[in-house]
Amino acid sequence: MAKIPIDLKAGEIKKDNSVIVGIDLGTTNSLVSYIKDGKAIAVKDKSGTNTLVPSIVSFAPSGEILVGEQARMNLILHPERTIYSVKRLLGKSYADIQGRRSKLGYTIIEDDTDALVKIQIDDKFYTPVELSAEILKFLKQRVEEELGLPVTKAVITVPAYFNDTQRQSTKDAGKLAGLDVLRIINEPTAASLAYGLDNLNDGKIAIYDLGGGTFDISILEITDGVFEVLSTHGDTYLGGDDIDNAIIEFWMDKYGIAEIAVMDNKEFSQAIRLTAEKAKKHLSFNDKFSETLGGVLFEINRSEFDSIITPIVDRTILSVNQALKDAKLSIEQVDELVLVGGSTRIPIIKSRLSEFFKKNVNDTLDPDEVVSLGAAVQADVLAGKNKRILLLDVTPLSMGIETMGGLMDVIVPRNSTIPIKVGRKYTTSMDGQKNLKVAIYQGERDLVKDNRKLGEFILKDIPPMSAGIPKIEVHFIIDSDGILQVRAKEERSGTESDIEINNHLGISEEEMGRMLLESIQHAEADMKVKALQESVNEANYIVNASKKFIQQNTSILSEDEIQEIQERTSKLKESISSQDKNSIQSAIQNLNAYTTPLAHRALDKNIGDAIKGISL
Numbered sequence: 150m151a152k153i154p155i156d157l158k159a160g161e162i163k164k165d166n167s168v169i170v171g172i173d174l175g176t177t178n179s180l181v182s183y184i185k186d187g188k189a190i191a192v193k194d195k196s197g198t199n200t201l202v203p204s205i206v207s208f209a210p211s212g213e214i215l216v217g218e219q220a221r222m223n224l225i226l227h228p229e230r231t232i233y234s235v236k237r238l239l240g241k242s243y244a245d246i247q248g249r250r251s252k253l254g255y256t257i258i259e260d261d262t263d264a265l266v267k268i269q270i271d272d273k274f275y276t277p278v279e280l281s282a283e284i285l286k287f288l289k290q291r292v293e294e295e296l297g298l299p300v301t302k303a304v305i306t307v308p309a310y311f312n313d314t315q316r317q318s319t320k321d322a323g324k325l326a327g328l329d330v331l332r333i334i335n336e337p338t339a340a341s342l343a344y345g346l347d348n349l350n351d352g353k354i355a356i357y358d359l360g361g362g363t364f365d366i367s368i369l370e371i372t373d374g375v376f377e378v379l380s381t382h383g384d385t386y387l388g389g390d391d392i393d394n395a396i397i398e399f400w401m402d403k404y405g406i407a408e409i410a411v412m413d414n415k416e417f418s419q420a421i422r423l424t425a426e427k428a429k430k431h432l433s434f435n436d437k438f439s440e441t442l443g444g445v446l447f448e449i450n451r452s453e454f455d456s457i458i459t460p461i462v463d464r465t466i467l468s469v470n471q472a473l474k475d476a477k478l479s480i481e482q483v484d485e486l487v488l489v490g491g492s493t494r495i496p497i498i499k500s501r502l503s504e505f506f507k508k509n510v511n512d513t514l515d516p517d518e519v520v521s522l523g524a525a526v527q528a529d530v531l532a533g534k535n536k537r538i539l540l541l542d543v544t545p546l547s548m549g550i551e552t553m554g555g556l557m558d559v560i561v562p563r564n565s566t567i568p569i570k571v572g573r574k575y576t577t578s579m580d581g582q583k584n585l586k587v588a589i590y591q592g593e594r595d596l597v598k599d600n601r602k603l604g605e606f607i608l609k610d611i612p613p614m615s616a617g618i619p620k621i622e623v624h625f626i627i628d629s630d631g632i633l634q635v636r637a638k639e640e641r642s643g644t645e646s647d648i649e650i651n652n653h654l655g656i657s658e659e660e661m662g663r664m665l666l667e668s669i670q671h672a673e674a675d676m677k678v679k680a681l682q683e684s685v686n687e688a689n690y691i692v693n694a695s696k697k698f699i700q701q702n703t704s705i706l707s708e709d710e711i712q713e714i715q716e717r718t719s720k721l722k723e724s725i726s727s728q729d730k731n732s733i734q735s736a737i738q739n740l741n742a743y744t745t746p747l748a749h750r751a752l753d754k755n756i757g758d759a760i761k762g763i764s765l
């Protein structure tokens with residue numbers, strides 16, 4: 150029902166034999182793979198040695214954008230212009246990352262709202278989607294050079310725990326990089342596919358993934374070729390870096406080096422970190438490591454190493470136990486154990502897991518490549534070249550509703566398996582708003598005017614409330630016959646309305662292909678309009694919020710403070726008419742910087758009043 154081969158170069162639909170690639174867009178490293186003669190292979194750099202591309206983007210002062218190894222060099226030279234671990238920020242709001250911001254070398258704007266995070270470099274503001282797109286462009290180019298062909302389609306992996314927004318952000322990044330993302334699949338599913346475990350009949354698989362900075366355990370069930378995530382657990386701040394730190398601490402203890410000596414000397418601290426990582430890797434294949442650094446002989450043997458990382462391994466085993474408990478499985482019920490991530494090369498990790506699960510581990514593939522190799526296997530299935538996995542009915546185009554400023558908010562992404570029921574919460578944008586129009590569209594463009602309208606209805610009689618207070622849940626339900634029902638319900642009052650649509654499948658293959666093609670051709674321009682509109686929405690919201698803030702807090706604000714807020718608010722209003730995303734963002738930042746401490750003062754006073762109220 151939904152496999153549409155389009156030739157992007159020629160701009161037409163035809164039976165194509167183009168390659169679909171598999172991409173692992175990782176926190177520390179990313180890589181791309183494809184299937185050659187039935188075998189998945191990861192693409193290497195020009196020197197033919199490395200498949201891994203560090204997930205780092207750096208903005209050189211000259212304006213050049215560097216990705217991968219070249220960008221990594223700038224981590225020390227230009228930390229404020231070099232972005233790493235951007236995956237941790239994908240689909241996250243400022244409120245989500247509270248407390249983590251100060252640990253990064255680059256600037257995340259000061260804000261604590263629900264708006265999505267942006268990163269500031271000079272006077273430009275970048276979204277995690279734009280930064281991830283740079284990494285994807287780099288991978289696209291690498292595989293195109295290897296194949297000597299344009300590559301326009303990909304399967305990209307994400308962690309099993311990624312939510313809708315994070316998955317959609319990953320897709321958007323792909324689109325911006327000029328890739329038609331045919332499917333987003335879970336990393337543990339990809340790893341299982343790489344080992345051919347989709348052939349298991351009603352099997353349960355544990356995937357243990359210990360990378361450079363994150364740890365995940367996922368338990369999957371596979372029935373007739375269909376994967377289901379039974380449970381996931383993990384620690385988003387545990388990985389190889391912690392093992393390197395444990396070695397450094399061991400050495401400082403052993404050789405009596407004061408912490409200050411390491412912390413105060415940037416060069417020494419960097420050198421000892423690199424030596425610790427080298428020691429760790431060396432000990433995966435040898436019994437002893439020694440190297441002289443700054444006149445000191447640094448040594449560590451396998452049994453010392455094993456004992457210092459035991460607490461780290463124990464922590465991961467606790468997570469494994471929790472995941473098994475959540476999946477309601479005993480150790481004996483797990484059929485296969487798969488290892489993912491560079492840190493699983495460590496022998497004691499393999500042996501502890503093998504002992505715990507009472508079975509051999511699947512470790513014949515490179516643990517750094519296995520996810521991307523599996524993504525390539527899935528890509529091959531989508532290309533129709535590999536019939537071994539069952540493909541279910543899927544939605545041919547994304548479906549969603551119109552939100553403020555004519556933006557398309559996707560609720561059911563393209564290629565979702567049906568039947569499906571998905572809901573999302575919305576609210577009103579004006580005080581006392583009584584009606585809410587729900588306009589339903591189908592298509593891949595960011596503005597609804599470029600998509601296909603399927604219908605609309607009005608949710609009436611919302612009781613009068615301030616903007617942002619009503620909780621309106623919009624549900625899209627598609628049954629196995631492909632009938633779409635859209636329902637909206639205001640939760641506080643119970644007001645409800647719905648519509649049934651069955652023409653979303655009544656679209657020709659040509660029309661569908663054209664819509665997909667246009668969405669990729671216009672991706673960059675669309676994304677710009679979308680980013681600008683989102684900034685305008687955010688700015689309008691903040692202008693209103695500031696007005697209300699002054700009205701409600703006149704008693705604790707001085708004349709000067711009120712005037713300053715008003716001046717900064719007017720500047721923000723002016724910036725809206727400039728239609729320039731970066732000036733709007735600067736003006737938002739300028740106003741927020743002034744109002745945040747005042748908002749804290751107001752909050753303290755309100756709490757104080759409330760406490761007084763109680764004591765009376």
Ligand code: AMP
Pocket residue numbers: 175177178359360361362388389390426429430431433489490491492493494495516517
């Ligand atoms: P990933 O995020 O999956 O690329 O994992 C990278 C992590 O694996 C880093 O912390 C590396 O130091 C670690 N790593 C790579 N090779 C080895 C090895 N042979 N032994 C131990 N750790 C390794």
